Amino acid sequence: MHINMTRAELYTRGGILDELMDKGFAASGLVDAAGRLIRYSAPTLRDLGLTDETSVGHMVTELDPSTHLARVAQTGVSETGRLTLMHGKYHIINEIPIYDGEERIGAMGMLTSYDSKKLKHALSALGGEDTGLYNSLSRSSSAYTFNDYVGEHPSVREVLDQCRLAAASAYPVLITGETGTGKEILAGAIHAAAHPAASAPYVKLNCTAIPDNLLESELFGHEKGAFTGAVTSKKGKFELAGGGTILLDEIGEMDLRMQSKLLRVLEEREFERLGGTRMLSMNARVIASTNANLPRQCVRKEFRSDLYYRLSTIEIAVPPLRERRSDIPRLVAHFIDQEGMSIRFSPDAMERMVQYAWPGNVRQLRNIVTRLGLIAPGQIIDGARVKQVLHGTEPPPDEGEARPAAEPEPASIQEAEREAILSALRACGSNQTEAARRLGIGRTTLYRKMHKYGITAKRALDEGSFS
Secondary structure (H helix, E strand, O other): OOEEOOHHHHHOOOOHHHHHHHHOOOEEEEEEOOOEEEEEOHHHHHHHOOOHHHHOOOEHHHHOOOOOHHHHHHHOOOEEEEEEEEOOEEEEEEEEEEEEOOEEEEEEEEEEEEOHHHHHHHHHHOOOOOOHHHHHHHHHOOOOOHHHOOOOOHHHHHHHHHHHHHHOOOOOEEEEOOOOOOHHHHHHHHHHHHOOOOOOOEEEEEOOOOOHHHHHHHHHEEOOOOOOOOOOOEEOHHHHHOOOEEEEEOHHHOOHHHHHHHHHHHHHOEEOOEOOOOOEEOOOEEEEEEOOOHHHHHHOOOOOHHHHHHHOOEEEEOOOHHHOHHHHHHHHHHHHHHHOOOOEEOHHHHHHHHHOOOOOHHHHHHHHHHHHHHHOOOOEEOHHHHHHHHHOOOOOOOOOOOOOOOOOOOOOHHHHHHHHHHHHHHHOOOOHHHHHHHHOOOHHHHHHHHHHOOOOHHHHHHHHOOO
């Protein structure tokens, strides 16, 4: 692959080539056959803090040691599709030699933005989810960087500093925090920072999404005939992760038997497939996340303390949104811009947003902003509209009517879940199978959640007798 161009066109400034370089790419550069810079695009000069006077005529490798442009110009061998992380976004680098007839006269480098989420969506729409390309994209990029975790509150800056330090090491990381605080974003950003060229797989497993009896196969893989239905061999998540990262989401929900197996793998750095006889090395870096209080679970013998200590070599506690309220206006603006919405918030509306407790944290905030953008496009959102969306359809007080001093904070998600389980058990006379059916969850999941909240059938009936 090469570009055909005359020497005169290569050295003509102010023409269509310069226009293309400045507006067609995130960054671009032009060098002669020896690798000396002819021109950097305006965005590139800004990024590198250079000017034409301080850069033109210098070897491009002196200006940017990471570039391969000089090598391409000198060998005539193009280098395309190289992935790099710059300014918190992934980019594809294409560096292509330039020829004037048979004579090699230089090379051009082009940096284009790469959005893995959009690319995967496009592949999915075209029916390409079963292709190797889709799987490679899913496992080569976390789709998140530290720029995706929005906030300037001191607690956010501290968390991001901890994550950057974690990315520079190979130790296990435990990320704790309430539901919706952005634990998955931080996990993905740690992986992206540790593998800036997207050169290593990133594999995720939600421990609550896989039934306990299948979790071992999901993690370690299985051989053909290992159990009923194992008609072929299958690689597990640890094997797929290779030398990259595996995220074990909601690790607090893993049963004790699997906790023991996971601990052994972390200690011995090897495992074998279910039904297999060959030991495989475990090279992946483990990141675990949970909204549970693992130290408390350790005291209750619901989580192995030795596994907790192994996973929490680096422990990062993510603050809930109510503890960094000053970031809410910034987050609202971010979501509006990200979704391309035209709404604006009045001062009263923003004050209501800031004062609300946000039990669902940033995930709930994003949902509310998106909902407002859909029901009131192009409008200025006032306080009454925010109250309506947050608290139902209660009308705002009339002019001059005293407002209540404070709106009650809703119960936490954990409290609501515990109460729902108790109510279902009472309604079913402690019949756990029927209670699980009413709640729309599996019986095993109900048992696990009852254990988590310290609920017994007798306790459900006893608590109900005082209501």
